[in-house]
Amino acid sequence: MREWDPANAATADIDAWLCLINDVLHADLPDEPPWRSDHVREYLAVNMPEERRLMWFAEDDAGTAADGGKVLGSASLLLVGGQTGVLDLFVRADARRQGIARELLNAVAWRANAERRRTLTVEVIGGTPGVRFYEACGFHRTLVEVRHVLTLEHVHWPRTEQIAGQLANGYRVEYLPGGPPEEMLEPYARAKLMLRHLPGDDFDIDRMVSIEANRLRASLSTLRRRGMRSYVVVVTHDATRQVAGLTELVVPAHRPERADQYDTLVVQAHRGYGLGLAMKARMLMAMRDDEPQIRDVVTWQTLEMEQMARVNSVLGFVPDREWYEYEADVPELLAHLSS
Template sequence: PDAPSPAPAPTARSRAPLTTAPTTKAITLPTPVDITALQSVSTAEAAAWHRIVAASMAHDLPAVPTPDPAQIHAQLTQPPLGSRRLTWLATTADGVPLGVAALRLFTSPGQDHLSELELHVDPAHRRLGAGSLLLSAAVAACRTENRRSLIAAAAPGSPGEAFSQQRGFRPALTLDHLLLRLDEPSDPGLPRITGTAPSGYRPAHWTGTVPDALADAFASAKNAMNDMPVGDLDYGSITWNADRVRAMAKVIADRGDTLLTTAAVHDDGTMAGYTEILLPQGRGPRAQQYDTAVVPAHRGHGLGLWIKAAMVRRLRAGHPDVVEIETDNADDNVHMLAVNHQLGFRSYRRTREFQLELPTT
């Protein structure tokens, strides 16, 4: 499998980082901080959320494009697949936004023990306790919801890593983020990969919802993601069916993004493998890799490399505004890393996944 994505998300895939810790410009005077649980997110609150995320990412992850305001608004207002979201806003006593936290509570069987945290504090307002208060609110919600695992992500050596380790999170998985430039005159792998499908297989391409004739086969192939490397994360598993893959496509469309899928279908009608690319709303220059998987019975035929190369050709032909693809792989996912390097992907940053074990009743 390619990127470990539990369900459509920025990035989700991204999993968004914990970003709160001392900076050289931090305010050191004590300031009261209020934490508000948002029952629904207003347009003004979404705008404040975007400003905080943009400032946080510019400081801690300058190489990573910041989601635009429409993406943040959709993330906060559209229901995620197989989960629900709780959100909090930290402000000064006079209402100045300082930080935000979003807690995703997974609800599908096999993952209903799991929660995932995104937390940002504006670098200009760190060391005031906002991050700690936001984390306390999220942990209290996890306990109320009887969750045993809380996961979050931060870059190695970043403020978020120090913050998480100081508060009992343990490192559980390291992800290698890679980029493929599509606007370069040539890349080392793609010219050598034939556009002809391996013997016994044919390509299938679609945008958005899978065609009805392929829905069951696609759902079966999606279950191959359950053997993706997850390190020491208490990640659980997901069972896919035709209704779930249709629901996934609807979630993505409702938030304004576009999902492209390219698959390899065996002569017997089974789906042997597939790869997914997300085009964010606004059509920025960077596409996001979602899942890539090859069904175990069909491994060893070069299908993973072939379907990913077919997707690159599809993007170049149909989406010239996309100039790069970002993917991530567990650092022990040797096979998929090799496939990506053959295609010309190059590492550009790393993320560490952290997990906090919580007592359950």
């Protein structure tokens, strides 16, 4: 077991991590596009200002990757704000069921405890061995989402173009490669906050707007430095100049044929005018021109997201597989692992 830092690591370590990820993808999700080497170091090393990533390798007896040894597994602990750590664990397919993941998890749990983290969370893909592993280690499921995929080859482009052009009167749509410009950050932040906090909440939205705008600025810069290209479509309400809706999409340099749909939202007062559908259709039209190598777009839906489900199905997204979030209490996990 060796802790390593992707920012200063030898190229052999970065290559070994990439090789491991592709081995695991091939074993568990053979239909996923493999990762390329573009920006992998930055993807691992660059974090949001208040976040820190710690990483470990499990290696065979021949030594480190630089010495010709083989990396058998990897763990990452992302220290996000508050008392939570986000975990990631992979073990090569030909080295499984030998206790390697359990050993890596033990190292992560001790460090999480030393860093005063109360909870560890992890994203687990339905139908992979991760489900049984985390349940065997005492994690419990806190969220179920369904990943939906839109294969661009199956998109009905004339209809999508028509939907993109059907914007209700009084609204303006803008496509913004690179994300919202500086002068739009505050209205953009306000729209995001309005979705999270409903009218009647004891919440001072005006005070929060500049904090949220700063967070967005940092997030856009972090994405850029990690080699993740951001695109945003925004609908503005002419009369109030407010951001009425937005949709965000990211194309990672390490896997540019698959785009990740991030947030899509329409502010409550502007719902029912087809803005969600028009924005997402506009984004697809833009991607066809600006990122022509994209083969599919993926998005995650919880079962409660009824309106978004309708928008996604009109555009041609189809359900793919379940995606879970698991969680463990750190002291309980340490007790479990030592028992």
